[in-house]
Amino acid sequence: MTDTITRRELAELIVCWTARERLPLVVGNGFLCREVRAQGDYDHILLLDTGMGLAAAVAAGVAEATGSLAVALEGDGNHLMGLGSAASVALRGSDILHVIHWNGGWESAGAQRFLPDRVHLETVASLGYGEVRTATTALEFQAALEAGVRTAPAAINVIGRMGCRSASRSEHTMAEGARRFECWLAGRGR
């Protein structure tokens, strides 16, 4: 249990990997959003402080417009609320890597838990994603990222846990974040 990946480790790894690979990263709201923001100020990241369940669909739009891979990161609460996003991604065959952090509940909303054994990890696979990997430790997650995407859309189910310390909230302007992300995409020479 002690080597189960923490939210902070997940955020560090995905921010570093997308920065190194020059890949756009769209992050769903909740604790993951705060944790990614706490990693620093990065223009290749679009943080959705609102718009629950829409990160994968936004990433799909970015991927389709640029013709290259985009990455989405969201928690299980966002993912289950936004299954229409995942279903649309599968329907369109969008070139995205969809990372889902499963901690078993709605932690940023007060740590309410899903009923044990009532939620399964097969959602994206059953919707028609090309490949789905699972990671429980930081090492496994890093390896899953480095393996890249062979058949898009692809997903990584990251099995985490509740109770990890969370980064604090911070004030920022959504529109400003969107402009910076837009400029970064334009500068990357899509």
Place this chain on the structure above:
Amino acid sequence: MTVPLSDTASLAVGDLVAKVLQEIGVKEMVGVPDSQLRYVMAALPHEISVTHSVREDAAVAIAVGARLAGRRVGVFMKNAGIGTSADAIVSLLVGFRLSMPLVIGWSGSGSDHLVHHRLMGSRTIALLDALGIESIVLKPGAELELLASRVKQADHKRRSVALLVVPQ
């Protein structure tokens, strides 16, 4: 059962929508199919591709992602989808200060008297208004230049516009 647009009226409105979308550089329309809009979408030129999502909020999100990446994408839906996409419209479109054309089949208006359509039809304009979306009602024979000018003005102000297609 829905009330289809008559061929003549729908072609006129379809041409109108196509020209307005071309005027503002739309390359793709993404949305959930609607029987009221099928002739309108069919009237779009090949330069504007039509693609689908399974829910209207996902369509808005896909279009927002594309817009941030420099591709102009609009959204189409039946008016019932306004409720489904309310959070996406406010959180992404309004939150990011992006403008986007929304082509909406206005069920429960015009010749469509179905009771279950009227429920949403009578609330459509008020809902859009509450979401900060300007409504433009499309009618056959509407003046294209005036219409295009209103859409461009909203675009310039980074505000989204709903083009409402009324069943004839």
